[in-house]
Amino acid sequence: MALVRKKADFVGDTVQLEAVGLRYADGPEIFSDVSFAIPQSSFHFLTGPSGAGKTSLLSLMYLAKRPSRGKLMLFGDDVTDAKRNRLPAIRRRLGVVFQDFRLLEHMTAFDNVALPLRIAKVSEAVVERNVSELLKWVGLEEQMQARPSVLSGGQQQRIAIARAVVHRPKLILADEPTGNVDDAIAVRLMQLVVELHKLGSSVIIATHNEHLVARFPFPRLHLNGGKVTALPPMHASEIGTAAS
Template identity: 55%
Template sequence: MRYGDGPDVLRDLSFALAPGSFHFITGASGAGKTSLLRLISLAARPSEGRVAVFGQDVSHAGPKARPALRRRIGVVFQELLLLDHLSVFDNAALPLRISGRRPSEYRADVAELLTWVGLGQRMDSMPSTLAGGEQQRLAIARAVVNRPEILLADEPTGNVDHEMALRLFRLFVELNRLGTTVLIATHDQDLVARSNKPLMHLERGRLHLRPAPL
């Protein structure tokens, strides 16, 4: 993968994530972690090669096929893309609303999730009134609210304290236990060490797979 006429950001990558697996991606800034997540989330296309998601080659998927696939993927990027005109509750519930569920069906579940991420008292607030860490937690809640088949998260604990980072990690683990494939890009080496999960290390655009510690 490359941007414009620039050098390769990612090259010679070949790997598969088993359904229900949990991996971390590590690597220095600029190693290509975000670009890799963008490829898997269908937010970008490879310059060469093939990307398959849910068994379908999406490298050249048309505009009609991509939205349906994206609805099966939960994404937390560093640009949070919260909707300023919607409340905290409505931002978190947006994937459920798009899927056609009625508010009466999901109100309690969304409230419980927001309480879990520490936003139970801010459900009626607007995103612009939240601190950076609170906005990040809201983006995480929105990404996991519909139990996606794949969860991709780019530095999801970057703006929260240690206690909240562990709390969010437990949320990701529980989602994984329910069957979601989880892939998290992070610089938080303490979190990686505590997790006992395998990691994929990116260095100079190339991927090195490392098993979970024994």
């Protein structure tokens, strides 16, 4: 796949959180005083036990939620209280893979993957070329015109990943992106993300899959008890220990 992209047009970290807290309505804070920075072209795993708030932390970064307090910066822009009309342009630089895929059932696999390009008003010729190429790469050339409901969980997951990366985003946020596929497909999908990372995308992958984390030598952000700890790449010998 020919992935050509422009050089990053901002200076500094892709993501920056300063003393960020998040609470739902009047409930307790899910996490508090979270501070970390994701440099440009970096790759991180986001780990932590179930219910630690990994999905909520990702949703802050893809602008589905706003911090209750603290400061959130994306691509050098302070988006903590940014006006709504500024958000679409920032979101177009993101690629998000949801744990539950969130594919649009009334659309074919092709149209689902094409969605970010069409929203960005990319020409249909380019849409046709890039989407077909990407769907072939993830092994779904035979299912391009199929509706998500007739596809297996693993196939749906591959469509979700393809949709997240088709527009070559500067930041890829993935929530358990390999949860429903076998190891061979999981590795192939990870290779796609790693390739995009090599071309300059920053990547944050939230996952429980310790084997996957141990297989790729990327640093971790470990979320536990409402706090984030930066950890080095996981060694295979750590699989099954508390820090994962």
